[in-house]
Amino acid sequence: MSRHLLLAGLVLGIAACSDQPDETLHGYAEGDFTAIAPDAPGRIVETLAREGTHVAAGDTLFSLDATAERAALATAEARIEAALARFDDAAAGARSPEIEAARDQLDQANAAAREANDALTRTRELFEDGHVSQARLDQALAAARTANARVAEMRQRLSLVQLPARENQLRALQAEIAAAQAERDRAADALDRRTVAAPADAAVHRQIRFTGEQAGPAQPVYELLPDGAVHAVLFIPETGIGGHAIGDRFAVDCDGCAAGLTARLAAIADAAEFTPPVIYSDNERARLVYRAEARFEGTPPPPGTPLRFRPQP
Known part of the structure; x- marks a missing residue:
């Protein structure tokens, strides 16, 4: 029976019973179902929940093909390893062979400087004795200065290769x-999102898609009924709306309902609605009803169950 036919029958029943002394109201149990779909589209590779079973929060419901996601994760991890290696290399400074080469160049520069300085000393003595010209002395002096400058350059180079990379370069890495x-x-x-779990303790109401099919944000795989997501819908005649308030308790009766089941009124619609297919007239005001909701106090019946409500003191 469709919901529209059920509502028509229930509310017509209200009109027939509105004059009864026991003030019996009619309605039904309604469930707030949750559609479970993946965040991104993909092909279903496994479904684990079955209709009619109960799942706990965190239980895996289904999984999608994750080949591309695993490849992307491996690529990202490889990028991290490469970036860490470049940082470690820059922070450590030059490698040992580079440092040794710089030391060798400094040793060579020192040797050349000693030779040039010795040559300058000899040339200066010869100049003082009048055996060489001023030009020859100037050449020896220039050579010694050049050799000494080369020593200073190689000493600075050795210091630089022993240092780590510059601060800005390290920050960039x-x-x-x-x-x-x-x-x-x-x-x-x-x-992780290629595997979808139950968001709460719930009953598996319906499986919509199966292994091998495509699922996506607008293509759910399961429809769940979370625990505590069943409430009562009842219809209060317009002529009796003033006699009910939020918090009122009702005894609930139905075929198969547990004995002593009750519900408390939780919400009442702001405006009345017509009982189809009645045409409104002043003589049919009893056919106007207010939709209300109540919360069960006890184990609720299955969604769609027709219910009878009797006010309790």
Whole structure:
């Protein structure tokens, strides 16, 4: 029976019973179902829940193909390893062979400087004795200065190769590592989302799609009925709306309902609605009803169950 036919029958029943002394109201049980769909589209590779069973929050319901997501995660992890290696290399400075080469160049420069300085000393003595010209002395002096400058250059070069990379370069490498880690986290999250779990304790009401089919944000796989998501819908005649308030308790009766089941009124619609297919007239005011909701106190009946409500003191 469709919901529209059920509502028509229930509310017509209200009109027939509105004059009864026991003030019996009619309605039905309604469930707030939750459609479970993946965040991104994909092909279903496994479904684990079955209709009519109960699942706990966190239980895996289904999983989608995750080949691309696993590849993206592996790529991001490789980027992190490469960025970390570049940072470690820059922070450590030059490698041992480079340092040894710089030391060898400094030793060669020192040797050349000693030779040039010795030559300058000899040339200066010869100049003082009048055996060489001023030009020859100037050449020896220039050669000694050049050799000494080369020593200073090689000593500075050795100091530089022993230092780590510059601060700005290290910061740039740190930023590269952070970007790679963020990409890794995003890829890991995307991979995790290929497996979908139950958001709450619930009954599996219906399985909509199966292994091998496509699912997506607008293509749910399951329809769940969370625990505690069943409430009562009842209709209060317009002529009796003033006699009911939020918090009122009703005894609930139905075929198969547990004995002593009750419900408390939780909401009443702001405006009345017509009982189809009645045409409104002043003589049919009894056919106007207010839709109300009540919360069960006890184990609720299945959604769609017709209910009878009797006010309790």
